[in-house]
Amino acid sequence: MEVILFLLIVAGIMALLVRRSNERSKARAEHQGALAGFDSQMAARSGFEKTRWHADAFVAVALDSNSNQIAYAEAPNYLAKFVEARKLISVTVYEDQRSITHTHRGRQIGAAYIGNKVAGSAGAVIGALGARSHSEDQVNRVTLRIELEDATKPVLDVEFLRAPAPRASSFHEKANREARTWSSLITAMIRSIDEATPHPISPEMEVSGSRLEMLEKLATLKERGTLTQEEFEAEKARILGLGH
Incomplete structure (x- = not known):
């Protein structure tokens, strides 16, 4: 009797293991099929040719360095969405909650920071850069965060x-190496837009406040990384030259 009970238990465990294995195999097949669908959507997109791509369990992303676009799709359906470089706001590499690299599209939205006008989630991203929650001996997450001009x-x-x-x-x-490579490629896209777009000057910088106040605002932008050193120097010279 005990032998029969033991065999029934073993048979039940084996059946459970087989069922779970079949479920995992089915899930993997569905996931691979969805990724293949994403690949087909990219291939059908006129003017998009993937030069690099990556997929995890929840999202797949590809970029075309020639046309300066990225494509992404999220589980479970992996419907492709395409984003032009001008819609990229920032890219950051995090290890756990610690920022390793960060590039921000400063020229286009830099004016939004003048006068304490923080633009939406960009402020949350920049605020997160100071977070420190990690072990010196291990890393739990390496994440590439791309901020988009997309309310949805x-x-x-x-x-x-x-x-x-x-x-x-x-x-x-x-x-770490792969995330940094992606960050560098997306940074190149962002900078290509920066170089092609004139730097807008906030009306508040033009007409309000003393020169000292405007210089303080400029210094804040530079510290945040919104302005490059060259942009900071150019704006500082412009402000100091007012009234001459």
Whole structure:
């Protein structure tokens, strides 16, 4: 009797393991099929040719460095959405909650910061840069965060590491290197738009406040990374030259 009970228990466990294995296989097949659909949508997109792509369990993202576009799709359906470089606000690489690299499209929206006018979620992203919550010995997440000019999808997070890994291990180094590469490519897109777009000057800088106040605002923008050193110097010279 005990032998029969034991065999029934073993048979039940084996049946459960087989069922879970079949479910995982089915889920993997569905996921791969959805990614193949995303790939087909990109191939059908006129003017888009993927030069790099990455997928995790929740989102797939690709970029075309030639046309300065990115494409992304989210689980479970992976319907492709295409974003031009001019719609990219910032790109940041995080290890856990610590910012490793950050590029912001300063010229286009820099004026929004003057006079304490923070533009939407951009302020939240910049505010998060000071966060510190990590172990010195391991890394739990390596995330590429892309901020978009899109009210329905303002932030796109792409995970390159989702499980704890020893710091400086091959897993950590690979994830960090890949995230930084993506960040560099998207930074190039953002800067291409910066270089092609005149730097708008806020009306508040033109007509209000003393020169000292305007210089203080400029210094704040520079500290935040919204203005480059060259832009800061050019605006400072312009302000000091007022009235001459």
